[in-house]
Every structure is written in structure tokens, then in C-alpha cells.
Amino acid sequence: MVSAEEIVRQHPFDPDGVEWVVPPQPGDITVVEYDPTWPATYALLANRVRAALGDDVLALDHVGSTSVPGLAAKPIIDLDLTVADSTDESRYRPQLEAAGFTLVLRERAWHQHRMHLADEPRAHLHVWSPDCPEAVRHLLLRDWLREHPEDREAYAAAKKTAADRLRQDGGPAIDYNELKAPTIREILYRVFRAHGLLPAFRGDLGAP
Secondary structure, X not given: OOOHHHHHOOOOOOHHHOEEOOOOOOOOOOOEOOOOOHHHHHHHHHHHHHXXXXXXXXXXXEEOHHHOOOOOEOOOEEEEEEOOOOOOHHHOHHHHHXXXXXXXXXXXXXXXXXEEEEEOOEEEEEEEOOOOHHHHHHHHHHHHHHHOHHHHHHHHHHHHHHHHHHHHHOOOOOHHHHHHHHHHHHHHHHHXXXXXXXXXXXXXXXXX
């Protein structure tokens, strides 16, 4: 069982901790208005994952901005997949790649995260081991944004501002996440407070 302390712990992005299997390609960050077809697209992708892995799928969820009705987002579906051991790639990588999900990175120091990409439809498939605090955070944030329109609007504004700045400055795409991080931290603070997780909070999120 994941602890409250692990759920609220912030892990700053470490570019040196990323092992790229497939080097990232430059490209514009495009944020579009919510598309009501995104849930159906997720369902299509989820069926592909389940068909590829069968009972090895311990959990599979639609996360990220495309999982929140009304939220502007990059038109890329995010899926969180939990398997018995994300480090044991032999149990899932060949099957996922045969189904069109290509392994592109490993982050061993960040919950042994693995990410696969699909091109049609476009998707990020995140692979975790059981009781991963980041997967818990994804669900907490998703459900909060579904129920709190004021935070949904604030997050949409932050995303559009970050995308506009990258287009103007020509920075790398990874900076998009860093630019919108302060807004995410503020929202997560409210999420943690509402769920009674703040006794484990130690200031990592820069609470307002």
C-alpha cells in the first residue's frame, strides 16, 4: 500500500535520469480545445493493450488532460498501465510493440517508469509497478479536475501560456512540463488538503 508521504513527495525532473531508447524528435507543442471523441479513443487503445497483455494488465486508466471533459490538451491520449514489475520488460515490451506501442524511455530513478508511444492514434503509455505513488497522483489530479471547473480553467490557461511561450522562444518540448509545473503544484496542494494527506506534507510542493 502506497503511503501518504510518498503520494505527496515531489520528484523534480532530472534529465540525466532519463534513458532514451528512441531519441525525442523536435516538434511544436499544440494545445487544442477538448475533443469529446477522446474517451472513445482511449477505449480503443485500452482494448489494444488488454488484447496484447491479457491478465498481465493489473490496472489500466485514462489519465492526463484528455481524460478530463472540458479541459484543453495536447491531442495525445495518456494511459497508465500497472504490471507486476515494470523492470521486467520481457513480460510486456514485445507484446506492446507488436500492438503498436514503442518503448521510448526508461526512468529507473523515478518509480522505474517506462513510456511507450503509439502513433495512430497518438498516445503515451506509462508503465508502472503496483502501488506506484505517481499513478495514484495521476488519478487524484484527474478526478479533482473533473469536479473543479475553476482549477480546470486555471490549468488550461497555464498549458496554453506554456505552449505559446515555447513557440515564441523556440525552447525544447520538455520545457513545456516545467513551465506549467507551478500551476500543477498549486492544484495538487488543494487536492492533498482535501484528501487529508497534508500531515505527510513537508513543503516539497511550494504550497501557496
